[in-house]
Each structure stands twice: as C-alpha cells, then as structure tokens.
Amino acid sequence: MGSRCAARGRHGKMVRRAMLYLDHAATAPPLPEALEAFARAARDAYANPGSLHGLGAQAARALEEARGELKRAMGARGYRVVLTATGTEANDLGIRGLARAVKSKVERASGKPARVLVSSIEHPCSLLPARALAEEGFVVEEIAPDAAGVVRVEALQDRLDRDVALVSLHWANNELGSLLPIAELVQQTRAVAPHAVFHTDAVQAAGKRAESFDSLGADSIAIAAHKFGGVRGCAALFLREGAPEPLPLSLGGGHEGGLRSGTENVMGAVAMAAAAGVRRARLSQDRRCYLDRRAKLLASLREAAPDAVVVGPQREEVCLGSILSIAFPGTVAETLLHLLEAEGIACGSGSACSSHGHGHTESAILTAIELPRELRNSVLRFSLDGTESDTELAAVGTALSRALERLR
Known part of the structure; x- marks a missing residue:
C-alpha cells in the first residue's frame, strides 16, 4: 500500500514524496x-x-x-x-x-x-x-x-x-x-x-x-x-x-x-x-494475501542481493506471512534503512518498541536464535499490509539495488 510521506529535500525543505510503507509490524496506517x-x-x-x-x-x-x-x-x-x-x-x-x-x-x-x-x-x-x-x-x-x-x-x-x-x-x-x-x-x-x-x-x-x-x-x-x-x-x-x-x-x-x-x-x-x-x-477473500506477497518480496530482494540471508522462518507452516526479516551481509542496518528511505521505501530494523526511535542496538531475539554475530546488525524487517501490488514489490528490489550501489 503506497502512502504519502514527508521527506527532506536537498536543501532541507520538507517535500511530499510517495513512499511504499513496509513497516506495518511497527504500526499500520489507520484504515479509511x-x-x-x-x-x-x-x-x-x-x-x-x-x-x-x-x-x-x-x-x-x-x-x-x-x-x-x-x-x-x-x-x-x-x-x-x-x-x-x-x-x-x-x-x-x-x-x-x-x-x-x-x-x-x-x-x-x-x-x-x-x-x-x-x-x-x-x-x-x-x-x-x-x-x-x-x-x-x-x-x-x-x-x-x-x-x-x-x-x-x-x-x-x-x-x-x-x-x-x-x-x-x-x-x-x-x-x-x-x-x-x-x-x-x-x-x-x-x-x-x-x-x-x-x-x-x-x-x-x-x-x-x-x-x-x-x-x-x-x-x-x-x-x-x-x-x-x-x-x-x-x-x-x-x-x-x-x-x-x-x-x-x-x-x-x-x-x-x-x-x-x-x-x-x-x-x-x-x-x-x-x-x-x-x-x-x-482474509476470507484471500487467505494467502500475506504469504504470497512475502514470497514475491523475497524474490525481488534476492535478485538485488543474492547473498541476502532470511532470518527466522522459511517454511510456510511456521510463517506469519506479513513479516520478512532479512540480513544483508556487510551492511549496517540503520544505514541501509535510510538509503532505502531515500529511494521511497520505508521499512524497519528490529522492534520499534525497543529501539525508542533512535539508533539500532543488537536484538536480543537475534541473539536468542543464535544468528551469526556478523549478521546481527545487518537485518532489516519488511512488514506488509497484504494489499501491495506486484509492481510495488518489484520496486523494493530496484530500490535495494540502488541503495547497495551507493554503499560500494
């Protein structure tokens, strides 16, 4: 679900930019x-x-x-x-x-x-x-x-x-x-x-x-x-x-x-x-609205970053569907998050409730599942509304490609 979101332009002025909001696990925009x-x-x-x-x-x-x-x-x-x-x-x-x-x-x-x-x-x-x-x-x-x-x-x-x-x-x-x-x-x-x-x-x-x-x-x-x-x-x-x-x-x-x-x-x-x-x-109309979009989002991200590592469940029977956490080796989550934001993608990094909105600390959950230490600060969380179009999901991969290119 694309939404309108304020962002700072080159000269510090607030401008209106179309953002694809993929942080529904933190909070969802109120439905009409x-x-x-x-x-x-x-x-x-x-x-x-x-x-x-x-x-x-x-x-x-x-x-x-x-x-x-x-x-x-x-x-x-x-x-x-x-x-x-x-x-x-x-x-x-x-x-x-x-x-x-x-x-x-x-x-x-x-x-x-x-x-x-x-x-x-x-x-x-x-x-x-x-x-x-x-x-x-x-x-x-x-x-x-x-x-x-x-x-x-x-x-x-x-x-x-x-x-x-x-x-x-x-x-x-x-x-x-x-x-x-x-x-x-x-x-x-x-x-x-x-x-x-x-x-x-x-x-x-x-x-x-x-x-x-x-x-x-x-x-x-x-x-x-x-x-x-x-x-x-x-x-x-x-x-x-x-x-x-x-x-x-x-x-x-x-x-x-x-x-x-x-x-x-x-x-x-x-x-x-x-x-x-x-x-x-x-959900009555489409029980797979989250799972199918998660799979398409993952494919889009992997095309841009073949070395990306899915964090958490991979089998559907133990997968909520609306959340995809993925590690991008060699990156810092907060830096990559803001580069994606500049490309029009809003996603999360860990739990918004425990980050206090500022910075990123190592997740106790990632430690508990014994994710390799070198990956723990490179994890982004994409969380879905269940109404995203194929075009929007494909755009996430394109934005990731640009963001990773800027890091090189």
Missing part, C-alpha cells in the same frame, strides 16, 4: 473504514457510556456493538472482550493478572512454588511482566526457541508439570514473523498442567491470520488496534469463558467488569472493530 467509524462515534457516541441519560445509553450501545463486532471478526464466540488502551496493558493483565489469580490453587495442588513458563523471545511487554513475577514468589523459566524462532510442542512438554501456573507464548514473533502452533501448545498444557492458564500475545497475528481465536483455545489473548489498521490508543484482552478471572492491576471505577478501570474509549473501540472487520473480509 476505521477513521470513518472513529469520526462517526466521536460525533454520535461522545457521551460517557456509564451515564444514565439517552446520550450515555447511545454511547454504551456503540461500545457493546463494537465488542460484538470484534468477537465476530476474530472468531471469538467463546470469549469476552476487556478493552484496554494498549497491547502492552492487555498482555500485562493477561500475564500478571492471571498468574496471581491461580497461584495459591496451583501451589496447594502441587505442593511446590508456582512456576511461570515464557519464551525467551517474547516482546518485552510480555517478557518483562513474566520476569517481574519472580519477585512475588513465582519460579520463572524461559523456553528457548529453535533457529526459526519457533517454540515447539516438545520444548514446552519438557517443562510442563502440575506446578505450572501460567504459560505465556506469543502467536507470532514481532521481529521474525515466526508462527507458533498455539492450539497444540494449549492442548499440551491442559493435558499435563491442569491448573495452568495459557496466555498468548496475538498483537502481531490478529487480523493477519484466518484461524479463529476459538480454535486456539488460549485462556487469554491480547490484541492492539494500531497493528491492523485501527486507531492507536485502543486494545483488548480476550478472556475465554470459564477461564479463571485475572486480578486487576489497577483500582478505580470498576469499568470492564472491574478488570480495567477508566472511562471507556468508545471511539477507539468502534474504530478497532471496523478495522478488524475489514481484515477478516480480506
């Missing part, structure tokens, strides 16, 4: 349908949904309709939706809130300190809350992925026992695009650790995979609107019906069933639901 829904809700459903007057009731109806639309779009009939402000907040509630809720039950049943299992390449908003549980008496263990960035069922099975309180594994990795077999991991957890709860960070995968949340079966699932074309500032935690109730992380007016206090963001929820509906419709 989401912006329209946001504006409509801001105009017609601006009141506090907790107010008793008619305008409040109108806002409350809009909020509940958004929850229903989200459940339909994500295939989550067996879940309820707890609205949050960010994916970080949703993951924290799903991890610390659930772990705290089941700790005493697990310890009584096992006679041991409760354990938490998490992969070593989770996004920091999942990994850090899990690590923090060690200060509350939990035993926190990190599971290493394979070279593709996938936590296999066998790796989890080796760690499971009745003393496990929480398993937290992302559906898709934010840097590599590796896809975990969540449904199988959930089944294995239930079979061996009957009192454990299973949380999954679906922030990167939501809206980009056709599988329903119901088919995953996790106890809690986190999403964030801005990753699939909603408006930033709204996210959600899906809680499976019948699963333990997480303990709230903050106190207040008791909104969201007491789990997340604070006046609800009606406009954001309506926009998120609209974006989710668009993504579901696109």
Whole structure:
C-alpha cells in the first residue's frame, strides 16, 4: 500500500514524496473504514457510556456493538472482550493478572512454588511482566526457541508439570514473523498442567491470520488496534469463558467488569472493530494475501542481493506471512534503512518498541536464535499490509539495488 510521506529535500525543505510503507509490524496506517467509524462515534457516541441519560445509553450501545463486532471478526464466540488502551496493558493483565489469580490453587495442588513458563523471545511487554513475577514468589523459566524462532510442542512438554501456573507464548514473533502452533501448545498444557492458564500475545497475528481465536483455545489473548489498521490508543484482552478471572492491576471505577478501570474509549473501540472487520473480509477473500506477497518480496530482494540471508522462518507452516526479516551481509542496518528511505521505501530494523526511535542496538531475539554475530546488525524487517501490488514489490528490489550501489 503506497502512502504519502514527508521527506527532506536537498536543501532541507520538507517535500511530499510517495513512499511504499513496509513497516506495518511497527504500526499500520489507520484504515479509511476505521477513521470513518472513529469520526462517526466521536460525533454520535461522545457521551460517557456509564451515564444514565439517552446520550450515555447511545454511547454504551456503540461500545457493546463494537465488542460484538470484534468477537465476530476474530472468531471469538467463546470469549469476552476487556478493552484496554494498549497491547502492552492487555498482555500485562493477561500475564500478571492471571498468574496471581491461580497461584495459591496451583501451589496447594502441587505442593511446590508456582512456576511461570515464557519464551525467551517474547516482546518485552510480555517478557518483562513474566520476569517481574519472580519477585512475588513465582519460579520463572524461559523456553528457548529453535533457529526459526519457533517454540515447539516438545520444548514446552519438557517443562510442563502440575506446578505450572501460567504459560505465556506469543502467536507470532514481532521481529521474525515466526508462527507458533498455539492450539497444540494449549492442548499440551491442559493435558499435563491442569491448573495452568495459557496466555498468548496475538498483537502481531490478529487480523493477519484466518484461524479463529476459538480454535486456539488460549485462556487469554491480547490484541492492539494500531497493528491492523485501527486507531492507536485502543486494545483488548480476550478472556475465554470459564477461564479463571485475572486480578486487576489497577483500582478505580470498576469499568470492564472491574478488570480495567477508566472511562471507556468508545471511539477507539468502534474504530478497532471496523478495522478488524475489514481484515477478516480480506482474509476470507484471500487467505494467502500475506504469504504470497512475502514470497514475491523475497524474490525481488534476492535478485538485488543474492547473498541476502532470511532470518527466522522459511517454511510456510511456521510463517506469519506479513513479516520478512532479512540480513544483508556487510551492511549496517540503520544505514541501509535510510538509503532505502531515500529511494521511497520505508521499512524497519528490529522492534520499534525497543529501539525508542533512535539508533539500532543488537536484538536480543537475534541473539536468542543464535544468528551469526556478523549478521546481527545487518537485518532489516519488511512488514506488509497484504494489499501491495506486484509492481510495488518489484520496486523494493530496484530500490535495494540502488541503495547497495551507493554503499560500494
């Protein structure tokens, strides 16, 4: 999806240049349908949904309709939706809130300190809350992925026992695009650790995979609107019906069933639901919209740089499809990123959430999958919208050729 983006011209003046935006894993441009829904809700459903007057009731109806639309779009009939402000907040509630809720039950049943299992390449908003549980008496263990960035069922099975309180594994990795077999991991957890709860960070995968949340079966699932074309500032935690109730992380007016206090963001929820509906419709029409474009993008890049090294998954069954991380030997990622930007291509280098927008540091994820050290600072991440044309994807290879020529 080409977008208009400001860039500096030769004399320092801001000019308008057509940019091909391939950094959707960092944030996706709001979809037109989401912006329209946001504006409509801001105009017609601006009141506090907790107010008793008619305008409040109108806002409350809009909020509940958004929850229903989200459940339909994500295939989550067996879940309820707890609205949050960010994916970080949703993951924290799903991890610390659930772990705290089941700790005493697990310890009584096992006679041991409760354990938490998490992969070593989770996004920091999942990994850090899990690590923090060690200060509350939990035993926190990190599971290493394979070279593709996938936590296999066998790796989890080796760690499971009745003393496990929480398993937290992302559906898709934010840097590599590796896809975990969540449904199988959930089944294995239930079979061996009957009192454990299973949380999954679906922030990167939501809206980009056709599988329903119901088919995953996790106890809690986190999403964030801005990753699939909603408006930033709204996210959600899906809680499976019948699963333990997480303990709230903050106190207040008791909104969201007491789990997340604070006046609800009606406009954001309506926009998120609209974006989710668009993504579901696109996947229904073409389940391979990401995988096929990723393959074409890879071919274009390899034509320009035959020595390029794919980082992360290569087999489709463990590949999200919307993310392609690739190392260009002998280059520095940040330098190459800006040369591509000058050619009209906007891509990423590692996780935007951990780079703080300035510079590039060596990725802990690349270290964890044991990528050769000489490649770790030469990795770019291209992340797709799923609507790019063949011409646009071919243009990335052309731009890369020019960028590499400037480095020689």
